[in-house]
Amino acid sequence: MKSKVAILGFGLEGKDALDYFLAKGDSVSIFDKKEEKELDLENIKSKVDLFLGEKYDLKLLKN
Numbered sequence: 001m002k003s004k005v006a007i008l009g010f011g012l013e014g015k016d017a018l019d020y021f022l023a024k025g026d027s028v029s030i031f032d033k034k035e036e037k038e039l040d041l042e043n044i045k046s047k048v049d050l051f052l053g054e055k056y057d058l059k060l061l062k063n
Contacts, residue, residue, distance in 0.1 A: 002026055006061050010039055022047060031056050 003026045007014045010032040021028050022044075029049040032039060036052050051060060 005029070006031060008032075010034070010041075018044065018048070029060075031058065031061075 003021075003024075005017075005021045005026045006029045007017050007021075008031050010018075010030050014030065014032070018028060018030070027049075028047070029051060031051045033054055033056065034052065036050065039052070041050065051057070
């Protein structure tokens with residue numbers, strides 16, 4: 001069963017979590033306070049939803 005997953009923070013643990021959930025076929029959203037240019041997202045941008053920057057809204061986690 002495909003799940004919706006939110007990863008809060010895209011550091012070492014966030015990257016490992018991303019690999020795990022993508023391998024399961026889950027739908028992944030990444031929330032991080034850093035801007036896109038500060039993160040290594042080139043190979044994953046088409047596979048996830050990104051919510052980045054100081055003002056990302058955790059209210060988006062509802063569903």
